[in-house]
Amino acid sequence: MNPSLYRKLPLILAALIALGLPLVVTSATYLHILILLFLYAYLTTSWNLVGGFAGVLPLGHATFVGIGAYTSTILSLQYGISPWIGMLVGAVLSSIVGVIIGLPTFKMRGAYFALATIAFAEGIRVMFENIDYLGPFQINGPRGLQIPPLKTGLAHFMFADKEPYYYIILAMLAGVLALTWVISRSKLGYYLVAGGEEPEAAQSLGVNVARAKLMAMAMSSFLTAFAGTFWAQFTLYIHPKSVMSLDISFEIAFIALIGGRGSIAGPVLGAMLLRPVSDFSRIYFGSTLPGLHLIIFGVVLILVMLFQPRGLQEPLTRAYRRVMNGRFGGKEAAA
Amino acid sequence: MLFILEDTINGILMGSIYGLAALGLTLIFGVLKVINFAHGSLLMVGMYVAYWAVILTGMHPYLVLVIVVPIMFVFGYLLQDILIKPIFKAEKDVREPITVIIVTTGVWYILDNLSLLVFGPQYRNIQGNPLQGKMLEFGDMMISVPKLWGFCAAIITAALVYLFLQKTRMGRAVRATSLDREAASLQGINQYKIYNVTFGIGTAVAGVAGTALVPFFNIFPSVGVLFDIKCFIIVVLGGLGSIGGALLGGMIVGVIESVGPQFMTATWTEAIVYGLFLVFLFLKPSGLFGVKYDW
Numbered sequence A: 001m002n003p004s005l006y007r008k009l010p011l012i013l014a015a016l017i018a019l020g021l022p023l024v025v026t027s028a029t030y031l032h033i034l035i036l037l038f039l040y041a042y043l044t045t046s047w048n049l050v051g052g053f054a055g056v057l058p059l060g061h062a063t064f065v066g067i068g069a070y071t072s073t074i075l076s077l078q079y080g081i082s083p084w085i086g087m088l089v090g091a092v093l094s095s096i097v098g099v100i101i102g103l104p105t106f107k108m109r110g111a112y113f114a115l116a117t118i119a120f121a122e123g124i125r126v127m128f129e130n131i132d133y134l135g136p137f138q139i140n141g142p143r144g145l146q147i148p149p150l151k152t153g154l155a156h157f158m159f160a161d162k163e164p165y166y167y168i169i170l171a172m173l174a175g176v177l178a179l180t181w182v183i184s185r186s187k188l189g190y191y192l193v194a195g196g197e198e199p200e201a202a203q204s205l206g207v208n209v210a211r212a213k214l215m216a217m218a219m220s221s222f223l224t225a226f227a228g229t230f231w232a233q234f235t236l237y238i239h240p241k242s243v244m245s246l247d248i249s250f251e252i253a254f255i256a257l258i259g260g261r262g263s264i265a266g267p268v269l270g271a272m273l274l275r276p277v278s279d280f281s282r283i284y285f286g287s288t289l290p291g292l293h294l295i296i297f298g299v300v301l302i303l304v305m306l307f308q309p310r311g312l313q314e315p316l317t318r319a320y321r322r323v324m325n326g327r328f329g330g331k332e333a334a335a
Numbered sequence B: 001m002l003f004i005l006e007d008t009i010n011g012i013l014m015g016s017i018y019g020l021a022a023l024g025l026t027l028i029f030g031v032l033k034v035i036n037f038a039h040g041s042l043l044m045v046g047m048y049v050a051y052w053a054v055i056l057t058g059m060h061p062y063l064v065l066v067i068v069v070p071i072m073f074v075f076g077y078l079l080q081d082i083l084i085k086p087i088f089k090a091e092k093d094v095r096e097p098i099t100v101i102i103v104t105t106g107v108w109y110i111l112d113n114l115s116l117l118v119f120g121p122q123y124r125n126i127q128g129n130p131l132q133g134k135m136l137e138f139g140d141m142m143i144s145v146p147k148l149w150g151f152c153a154a155i156i157t158a159a160l161v162y163l164f165l166q167k168t169r170m171g172r173a174v175r176a177t178s179l180d181r182e183a184a185s186l187q188g189i190n191q192y193k194i195y196n197v198t199f200g201i202g203t204a205v206a207g208v209a210g211t212a213l214v215p216f217f218n219i220f221p222s223v224g225v226l227f228d229i230k231c232f233i234i235v236v237l238g239g240l241g242s243i244g245g246a247l248l249g250g251m252i253v254g255v256i257e258s259v260g261p262q263f264m265t266a267t268w269t270e271a272i273v274y275g276l277f278l279v280f281l282f283l284k285p286s287g288l289f290g291v292k293y294d295w
Helices: A003-024 A028-053 A062-079 A083-105 A110-130 A163-184 A187-197 A199-204 A209-235 A240-244 A246-259 A265-285 A292-307 A313-325 B002-032 B039-057 B065-090 B098-119 B145-167 B169-179 B181-186 B191-213 B223-238 B243-262 B268-283
Strands: B135-138 B141-144
Touching: A003 A163, A028 A163, A028 A187, A028 A209, A028 A246, A028 A265, A062 A083, A062 A110, A062 A209, A062 A240, A062 A246, A083 A110, A083 A209, A083 B268, A110 A240, A110 A246, A110 B098, A110 B223, A110 B268, A163 A187, A163 A209, A187 A199, A187 A209, A199 A209, A209 A240, A246 A265, A246 A292, A246 B098, A265 A292, A265 A313, A292 B065, A292 B098, B002 B039, B002 B141, B002 B145, B002 B169, B002 B191, B002 B223, B002 B243, B039 B065, B039 B098, B039 B191, B039 B223, B065 B098, B065 B191, B098 B223, B135 B145, B141 B145, B145 B169, B145 B191, B145 B243, B169 B181, B169 B191, B181 B191, B223 B243, B223 B268, B243 B268
Parallel strands: none
Antiparallel strands: B135 B141
16 A cells, blocks of 8 residues: 555545534434534644643633633624624634733743643633623623524524534534644744753754744634634533633643644544543433543543553554554554 | 721631641642642542541541541552652653643542542531531630631641751651752652652641641532642742741732622632732742742
């Protein structure tokens, strides 16, 4: 088999499977689970631009989800602007906030950076929970905002069925993966990796590490806000606990770390492994064994950190290469 | 004016218990250079141990310390020895191993949810314990008795930890390791044993804080989360690794939380604490008493 083909083969297969899945999966519950899976894969891939390539550990990305969700929802509720436009506005806002957070925090080292991002995210959440009006915008404090399902259709980003949401989030995921692939092969990508691993050495070679990190943060917060708008339009109800909570930030980081941060396949792999665990344990053991999925998360996280600190994508990729090189063909590993 | 004084005093008392909770965290950070994200969960475990000790033996809520402290020490010692040490060994040359932070986050999730599985989500408190709801009255002022006990426990524990670090041979080894782990190893100090002991002491201190909370605080599986982020804030305010700083930082947070509601909605005080924390991170990351190192 020609070597470039076996690298593309799993991608093509995965794309075909992803596109065709709604034809097989007709149950609304399973489709919902798949949508959440892709949503988290998307969120984690966006996070990965900062948390993976730049080698820092941001634990406050829920803020950007919240900014995206609130911006598009406020604009559509109060001014009748289509959520698609609100999505872009939210992303720009979120990107500005991301840079504002990044400017002082990127100077900090490991743990301090993680704590500062938590403090920012929690501070903003507490603020949203305590005020009903942010300037002229009504945000209703802890009660949040409800989107009345009046007009459905693509222009209103609102659908009666789950399939359109599925394809939208799939397209978003494909887009962000392609973007990550481009960035990882661009100058910026190399700057980020260099700055993350050896900041002094990179700087001495003339790499502006701080600027590269800020660029990554701006892009990451921009992309993360898209997911916020998607979440708002999908659930039609947002409140600070649902779109800004620390749990979201931590789950994103968990998925990235278990899948393998700093790689392109890692976040998708992590979401494929963890999301079903979380959803199915909630469905089957939610009443008898509450919190089981979080115990599993914790155990898997510790095991991965102990034995595969670079995440699960690495051994799987290696295994896949070995199988393909040995021409055992037909047996495809995870994409 | 009087109620502000009353709130200030109660804030200092509650704050000293926060400081006590943060003491273990600051100790572990000072030596291992690792932020222990599972610290709130260790506090939660301490609270459950104290709770069951009181329920099963019927002893005074502070007498159970003789049970809580050894159990928590062994628990922390083993946790470090089994889970965290291997990672330290793998990342020997990393000054600030971020992987360890991640592992402690895993420990946090496991402990919180295990206790949810085992003990259920209900809030527990010890009915009819000798400290419950007791108040001292000074004229018109009311001072909470269990918090006063907690204050004393905090001061005594801090003094004991300080004496241990300054006066004993093991304490000196701990300080040496915290200053320079390679140099300490060259002097024949087994750094991994020091880490185990430090983690054990930090966990035992969290157990003391848990015991101090049990007479007046509800116990439930996610109670640690209430203290987790608060403890991070306190240790940064006081200076990571500083014992006195942890107590003072705790009192500052306690006073903000108890006096603040006189002037604003109670939930806003939380935002103020986060703001103060960020200001400190930007302007003086070494905190009030922290030594200026490169961390």
